[in-house]
Amino acid sequence: MFNANFQIIKTAMDVAMLRQNVHAQNVANAETPGYKRKYVVFEELLQESLKLQLSNTNKSHIQRVQQPVQPQVKQEEAFFYKNDESGVDIDFEISQMTANGLRYEVLSRLMSKNIEFYNIVLRSV
Amino acid sequence: MIEKISNVNQNVSSLGQGSQKKSEVDFASILKDALDKVNQVQKSAEQASADFALGKISNIHEVIIEAEKATIALRLTNEVRNRIVQAYQEIMRMQL
C-alpha cells in the first residue's frame, strides 16, 4: 500500500542520524590523545549491493539472500598522527555535520510530502 | 495541468457536433490522458526524492520543486475528480 519512498527516505534518515552521532563523537574527542576519527560508510555499500543484484539476474541458479544494506561505522587508521594528538579536524567535522543536518531536514520534508500525497486523496473520499 | 483542463473544454464543445456515443468515449480517454500526465509528475517527484535520499543528486531545490509540482497536480486532479462526481450526482438526481 505504501510506496517504496517511505522506506528509502526512512533509511536515508537513519544513516544521516548515525552520521550525526559519529560527528558528535569525533568533536567530543577532538582533544583525546590517540583517538582516531570515526566515519560512516553506506552509499558505497548500497552501490555494490545494487551491482550484485544486477549480476544476480543473469545467474538465476545462484540464489543470494537479499539482506538490507546496513551502514557501517569505521575508524580511521591513524598511523600518521602523533601520539599525543587525536586525528580530528574540528572544522571539517563541524562543516560535514552542518551539511548532514540540513540533508536530514530536507529528507524530513520529503517524507512529509510523501505522507501528504496519501492524505490529499484520502481526505476527499 | 491547467492546459489539460482547458483542452478538455475545447474537446467537449467540438465533440458536440459528433455522435453521442463517440463523445462519451473521447471524454473518458481525455480524462485518462490527463490522469496519466499527473501520474508522470508524481513518478518524477518520487524518483527525485529517491535519488536525493540515496545520494545520487544533491540539488535540494530540484527535489523540492518536483515535490511541490506533484502536490499541486494531485490536488488539481482531486478537485477535478470531485467536481465530476458532483456533476454526475446532480445529473442522476435530475433523472428521478
Place this chain on the structure above:
Amino acid sequence: MNEFLTLNVSASGMTAQRLRIDVISSNIANSESTRTEQGTPYRRRVPIFSEYLMGMGRVKSSGVKVTRIEEDPSPFRLVYDPTHPDANEDGYVSMPNVNVLREMVDLISAQRSYDANVAAFNVTKAMISSALQIGRG
C-alpha cells in the same frame, strides 16, 4: 540510533572542555604563586582526556571524560630576585612552571572546542525538531 545518546555525547564534550577551561584559569591565576598549601610553588596542572563509552546497546558511542588532573613534572622557573621572601641562599626564587602565553593559547583552543560541542548539540537538536514536524501541515 538513539538521538538522545548523541546529545549526551556532545554534553560530555562540553563538560570536559569546561573543566579544561577551569584548570587553565587556575594555572593563569596561580602563575606567580610561590607558596601553596604544600609549601612548594604552584605546579602547572594538566587535564587528562580519555574516551568514555556511552550508551546501552552493543555498540557504544565514544564520549569523553577528564579522568584525572595531573601535575606537570617540568621544572620550576628559577628567577633571580634576592629581595623576594621565598628566595633561596643564592637569591633565586622558584616560580611556577606556568607559561602564561601558552595557557592563553590553550584557553582559546578550549573555548573553540567547547563551541564546537555546542554546535554539534544544536545540529542534533534541529534534526530531532524537524523529525517532529513530519506529517504536520
